[in-house]
Amino acid sequence: MASAVSGLDAATRAGYEPVIGLEVHVQLNTRSKAFCGCSTTFGAPPNSQTCPVCLGLPGAMPVLNREAVVKAARTALALGCQLRERSIFARKNYFYPDLPKGYQISQYDRPLAEEGGLEIPAAAGNPARRIGITRIHLEEDAGKSLHEGFADSERFSYVDLNRSGVPLIEIVSEPDLRAPAEAHAYLSRLKQILLFLDVSDCNMEEGSLRCDANVSVRRRDDPKFGAKIEIKNLNSFRYLQQALEYEIERQIETLENGGRLRQETRLYDAASGRTHPMRSKEQAHDYRYFPEPDLPPLIVDAAWREEVAASLPELPAARQRRWQSAWGLTAYDAEVLTGTPAQAEYFEAAAKASENPKVTANWIMGELSARLNAQGLDWNRVPMPPGHVAELVRILDAGTISGKMAKEVFEQAWKTGRSPRQIVEESGARQITDPAAIDAILDGVLAAHPTQVEQYKKGKVALLAFLVGQVMKASRGQANPELAQARIKARLD
Amino acid sequence: MNISREQIDRIAELAHLELAPAEAEAMRHDLEAILSYVAVLQQLDTSGLEPMSHPGGGAPLPLPRRDETQPGLGAAAALAGAPASGGQCFKVPRVIERLES
Numbered sequence: 001m002a003s004a005v006s007g008l009d010a011a012t013r014a015g016y017e018p019v020i021g022l023e024v025h026v027q028l029n030t031r032s033k034a035f036c037g038c039s040t041t042f043g044a045p046p047n048s049q050t051c052p053v054c055l056g057l058p059g060a061m062p063v064l065n066r067e068a069v070v071k072a073a074r075t076a077l078a079l080g081c082q083l084r085e086r087s088i089f090a091r092k093n094y095f096y097p098d099l100p101k102g103y104q105i106s107q108y109d110r111p112l113a114e115e116g117g118l119e120i121p122a123a124a125g126n127p128a129r130r131i132g133i134t135r136i137h138l139e140e141d142a143g144k145s146l147h148e149g150f151a152d153s154e155r156f157s158y159v160d161l162n163r164s165g166v167p168l169i170e171i172v173s174e175p176d177l178r179a180p181a182e183a184h185a186y187l188s189r190l191k192q193i194l195l196f197l198d199v200s201d202c203n204m205e206e207g208s209l210r211c212d213a214n215v216s217v218r219r220r221d222d223p224k225f226g227a228k229i230e231i232k233n234l235n236s237f238r239y240l241q242q243a244l245e246y247e248i249e250r251q252i253e254t255l256e257n258g259g260r261l262r263q264e265t266r267l268y269d270a271a272s273g274r275t276h277p278m279r280s281k282e283q284a285h286d287y288r289y290f291p292e293p294d295l296p297p298l299i300v301d302a303a304w305r306e307e308v309a310a311s312l313p314e315l316p317a318a319r320q321r322r323w324q325s326a327w328g329l330t331a332y333d334a335e336v337l338t339g340t341p342a343q344a345e346y347f348e349a350a351a352k353a354s355e356n357p358k359v360t361a362n363w364i365m366g367e368l369s370a371r372l373n374a375q376g377l378d379w380n381r382v383p384m385p386p387g388h389v390a391e392l393v394r395i396l397d398a399g400t401i402s403g404k405m406a407k408e409v410f411e412q413a414w415k416t417g418r419s420p421r422q423i424v425e426e427s428g429a430r431q432i433t434d435p436a437a438i439d440a441i442l443d444g445v446l447a448a449h450p451t452q453v454e455q456y457k458k459g460k461v462a463l464l465a466f467l468v469g470q471v472m473k474a475s476r477g478q479a480n481p482e483l484a485q486a487r488i489k490a491r492l493d
Numbered sequence: 494m495n496i497s498r499e500q501i502d503r504i505a506e507l508a509h510l511e512l513a514p515a516e517a518e519a520m521r522h523d524l525e526a527i528l529s530y531v532a533v534l535q536q537l538d539t540s541g542l543e544p545m546s547h548p549g550g551g552a553p554l555p556l557p558r559r560d561e562t563q564p565g566l567g568a569a570a571a572l573a574g575a576p577a578s579g580g581q582c583f584k585v586p587r588v589i590e591r592l593e594s
Binding site for chain 2: 030031032036037038039045046047048049050051052054055063064065066067068069070086088093095096097145146147150153154155156157158159160161286288291292293295296297298299300301304
């Protein structure tokens with residue numbers, strides 16, 4: 001935790017401004033790898049999804065996957081980037097056992113896309129703000145080194161190259177973020193967009209979304225940025241925020257104590273909640289980028305760009321605006337319901353069928369969400385079809401059943417999978433809306449409670465609720481409560 | 494074109510090569526000769542010319558290769574040429590202690 005650094009007082013901390021930029025690596029969800037036809041399925045036996053290209057065997061030639069370029073371009077356009085008419089691949093040279101060719105195919109000075117941005121929501125008194133995106137480029141993933149878990153792990157590392165050659169995009173933000181919470185908001189918003197675009201499963205535990213942060217601090221009156229520290233290993237939202245909080249405190253404290261900061265790379269250690277410098281030898285990289293001679297430059301023309309642009313789905317921000325303006329949802333509800341594409345689709349389908357989006361939203365965010373959470377289900381696997389939620393809302397709107405009965409019907413529908421209409425019809429659990437029927441019930445209630453009736457007549461109006469309750473009880477919850485109240489008043493007032 | 498011994502040592506380090514003093518000197522000599530030749534080429538005025546990163550021009554989109562999987566070598570064949578393997582993985586001398594303690 002950030003508290004690992006001793007207490008800076010609030011005034012001292014407030015004298016500094018953190019400056020944060022994020023580099024996000026996203027594994028694209030193509031079926032096959034970037035430069036060969038090997039499968040990208042996660043969790044296969046080690047090295048079972050490899051071929052001469054992704055093993056880096058001599059003479060093997062890369063052939064770029066069409067879909068990887070499309071997914072990268074979809075992301076770029078959704079984030080408002082300019083697609084370069086001509087982008088080129090480059091070799092990034094370094095030695096590591098999980099990089100069999102001795103270089104990673106990436107892009108350097110001519111990336112696929114540049115100059116975009118992403119809006120983060122208003123928070124903590126700050127208005128919604130656009131965070132600049134410097135560039136998006138296409139590259140390949142490296143294999144995976146296993147340093148633990150073998151009997152001789154003290155002396156050996158093990159390498160699985162199934163991940164070698166899986167297509168990645170790297171999304172680099174401008175240093176526009178000013179707080180750990182903003183970095184968190186940026187990453188969540190980015191993840192949400194990537195999910196709606198269906199370009200990645202964004203599973204951080206499996207490494208399909210990875211984040212490095214650049215962070216520095218400067219005195220509020222200083223126009224210059226401080227020494228930039230890169231933090232690696234931020235493989236969850238929580239770690240991102242914790243590492244930034246720790247690192248900002250550490251930097252301020254170093255400066256306050258008269259120390260100096262130098263540009264370096266640090267690793268986040270989740271166990272201690274601290275960042276540690278990488279050994280200097282690991283930082284002595286000079287990647288010696290040069291153009292990749294085995295791949296031609298990518299040529300983007302207007303027709304292809306238009307085709308990709310036309311294929312973009314309605315993004316979460318646009319859906320939220322539409323639901324608020326056309327359907328009257330609150331900003332909060334719209335935000336929650338666009339949590340994942342599946343949830344948004346579910347709500348959209350149910351709301352259209354019910355023709356009452358606001359009440360539908362309440363049922364989905366309340367009763368349905370609670371049951372999904374309790375059973376550990378996600379929105380891709382909702383056992384109750386959206387049509388059933390819509391049906392329940394319609395029955396409720398028609399006054400056929402009361403709100404209380406609706407909860408019971410919902411529970412039955414959830415448990416049995418049967419439709420709400422069927423449940424209501426078969427149980428006869430219809431709301432009683434016929435005044436004559438209510439009067440018949442009321443006769444019994446009034447006869448059974450002469451004392452209360454007398455007191456009510458003498459002016460103790462609070463007993464009205466008691467009498468309504470007795471009608472509800474006598475009708476096993478089926479009486480329309482408003483009607484019951486009206487009939488009591490008509491008979492006794 | 495002068496190349497210093499320090500530059501040779503740095504290039505060798507980046508290339509993970511261990512050079513004996515005589516080899517380093519020979520390498521320095523060769524690199525000087527190569528770069529002197531390139532220096533002659535660089536006298537040509539290329540302003541206004543697009544650098545050629547690839548001889549084939551460029552690849553218009555969409556690319557021809559569809560996103561379809563093909564069987565690979567299989568782990569046994571993939572590992573067949575490895576000096577050491579275990580647990581169906583390539584086995585290499587332990588790489589690093591990532592964190593400084």
